[in-house]
Amino acid sequence: MKQGSSIVIDPVTRIEGHSKITLHLNEDGRVEEARFHVTQFRGFEKLCEGRPFYEMPSLMARICGICPVSHLIASAKACDSLLAVKIPPTADKLRRIFGLAQVTQSHALSLFHLSSPDLLLGMDADPATSNIFGVAQKNPELALDGIRLRQFGQRIIERLGGKRIHPAWIVPGGVSEPLTEANRDAILSALPDALAIAERTLEWFKSTMERFREEISVFGNFPTLFMGIVKKDNGLTFYDGKIRIVDASGHVVADDLDPTKYSDYIGEKVEPWSYLKSSYYKPNGFPDGIYRVGPLARLNVADRCGTPRADQELAEFHELQRTAVLSSFHYHHARLIEILYCIERLEQLLNDPEILSKHVRAVARPNELEGVGAAEAPRGTLFHHYKIDEQGLIRWVNLIIATGQNNLAMNRSVLQVAKHYVHGNRLTPGMLNRVEAVIRCYDPCLSCSTHALGQMQLQIQLLSPTGEVLDEVSRS
Amino acid sequence: MARVLIIAYGNPMRSDDGVAWRAAAALQGRFSSDEVEIVSIHQLTPELAETIHRCEAVIFVDAANNGPPGQISSAEIRPLQTQPRFSHQLSPDAIVALAHQLFGARTHAFSVTLTGACFDHGESLSPAVEAALPALVTRIEALVQQFLLLEAPPD
Numbered sequence: 001m002k003q004g005s006s007i008v009i010d011p012v013t014r015i016e017g018h019s020k021i022t023l024h025l026n027e028d029g030r031v032e033e034a035r036f037h038v039t040q041f042r043g044f045e046k047l048c049e050g051r052p053f054y055e056m057p058s059l060m061a062r063i064c065g066i067c068p069v070s071h072l073i074a075s076a077k078a079c080d081s082l083l084a085v086k087i088p089p090t091a092d093k094l095r096r097i098f099g100l101a102q103v104t105q106s107h108a109l110s111l112f113h114l115s116s117p118d119l120l121l122g123m124d125a126d127p128a129t130s131n132i133f134g135v136a137q138k139n140p141e142l143a144l145d146g147i148r149l150r151q152f153g154q155r156i157i158e159r160l161g162g163k164r165i166h167p168a169w170i171v172p173g174g175v176s177e178p179l180t181e182a183n184r185d186a187i188l189s190a191l192p193d194a195l196a197i198a199e200r201t202l203e204w205f206k207s208t209m210e211r212f213r214e215e216i217s218v219f220g221n222f223p224t225l226f227m228g229i230v231k232k233d234n235g236l237t238f239y240d241g242k243i244r245i246v247d248a249s250g251h252v253v254a255d256d257l258d259p260t261k262y263s264d265y266i267g268e269k270v271e272p273w274s275y276l277k278s279s280y281y282k283p284n285g286f287p288d289g290i291y292r293v294g295p296l297a298r299l300n301v302a303d304r305c306g307t308p309r310a311d312q313e314l315a316e317f318h319e320l321q322r323t324a325v326l327s328s329f330h331y332h333h334a335r336l337i338e339i340l341y342c343i344e345r346l347e348q349l350l351n352d353p354e355i356l357s358k359h360v361r362a363v364a365r366p367n368e369l370e371g372v373g374a375a376e377a378p379r380g381t382l383f384h385h386y387k388i389d390e391q392g393l394i395r396w397v398n399l400i401i402a403t404g405q406n407n408l409a410m411n412r413s414v415l416q417v418a419k420h421y422v423h424g425n426r427l428t429p430g431m432l433n434r435v436e437a438v439i440r441c442y443d444p445c446l447s448c449s450t451h452a453l454g455q456m457q458l459q460i461q462l463l464s465p466t467g468e469v470l471d472e473v474s475r476s
Numbered sequence: 477m478a479r480v481l482i483i484a485y486g487n488p489m490r491s492d493d494g495v496a497w498r499a500a501a502a503l504q505g506r507f508s509s510d511e512v513e514i515v516s517i518h519q520l521t522p523e524l525a526e527t528i529h530r531c532e533a534v535i536f537v538d539a540a541n542n543g544p545p546g547q548i549s550s551a552e553i554r555p556l557q558t559q560p561r562f563s564h565q566l567s568p569d570a571i572v573a574l575a576h577q578l579f580g581a582r583t584h585a586f587s588v589t590l591t592g593a594c595f596d597h598g599e600s601l602s603p604a605v606e607a608a609l610p611a612l613v614t615r616i617e618a619l620v621q622q623f624l625l626l627e628a629p630p631d
Contacts, residue, residue, distance in 0.1 A: 113522060132522055132574070133570075133573070133574065133577070136574065136577050136578050137577070140577070140578055143578055144578055146522075147522055147523050147525065147526055147578070148526070150522075150523055151523050151526060154523065
């Protein structure tokens, strides 16, 4: 063993964005430190300055091709604040439908296309077959279900927004067009199949968990805070509510926090080795204020889902641990329960007697110079904060993205997995894949969080204490 | 579902990479909807496999980055025999392979490409590509017409 070593994984595969991982070894050849570097940069916060505020939802949707709807929603809510309007009830419900469709298709992408190769073929499978083609070969029904569930979500978005990616249907004050009866009926007719896929996949996932006991024990299995937006009754929501934070024991640390006052309790730290900022809970300071957001966090902070099947599954999920559910491996499980919830909730909303109302937009001029919009994106809580001048031109923008809020936890998870699996100065595919797989649990979206001309790549480097590259694995 | 699916893909904000979108726009209205469906997208994703299997033929239209700018090439596509590493962004032969593997698709597949000169940020085409665009549209139209002349299989 040479003195001073590190391992670099570059690029990280099957995630949304461009990153690398560096594992630093001590003189005994054991992992001492691990870093998840995000190597792409976008700068949306600056390029929006000077644009009219009403362009923001469409501009912000361009941040991401996977979750443009979440940015549309948070941005439109920030603009609603600038207008100081209450949007029509039907517009509120239609935005929720749009958001639920987006969560379904995004979660389907994460679980079926990106993570199911690990879950179905195993963490030690040949990287050349660890993809949707390998899944299609071993379990065609699972691959088909993934394609159909993602299409289900995308088609709802297309029906409402006119296109699957970067739809501009959500606007300041509401939505641009009401829902037609034909579109409502078409979406309702697709729900039973989608529900059957969600149920089938959840059962399949639970049946595989026993095979991953070791991974569950070391995939981001440590105490942190968990944060999410919940309804007034502490139920699961993706659109609107209060911020709730629980600790690792499951006790509520903060409740009834106003999302628009996020800067009172969320801090952001810049590290010189990554374009991704790290968020932390201010009262606990940095880095003790480490918290997680997204599916695992949402199910840890919510007391209930509010739909029958998802509530049954949530009760079972909460039984996984007497405390909060800590292992990030369970993000997958939480994602599936959320898909179930989304489909059930879509049915409730689409059967609402007001849903076909033509009153879907409030019109006003700007009445405030500052506005904040917050919503739950697939990967976690999303904040858009704008300041405008008297002419309605954007003067300042701050975006806090879910992946940044999980950054501390992702780094700690990589370290935990690397310490458990990586020994010596050589990498094996199984080690490498587990280091990547723990990141996939969080389903990070780096295009969103660095606000890239990105490519999906990952690099792992093994570095000596003196910085010498001992081994390096790249995928491109 | 239409008999022929035209998938125009690329990034219309990266200059010549958007040439397929321009060709798709020029082809709109030239065929009946039960004959031809045209979609313009940024990249190829696995979900297209399901759409492809319901058509008799699919034509992938893209910008190429090899050869002299303005060069038009077309070829029949065979299902990819090896597995691609990424599933976010697939090649036409990978999509065709997936459609075959999952849906038993027997769709005829073709690619038509036009070699670009500039892939920088921008929404306009380079002079060579702009000049070759009508010929690209004509080539696609001829391919579609050629296919439509074939007898439709029984339902």
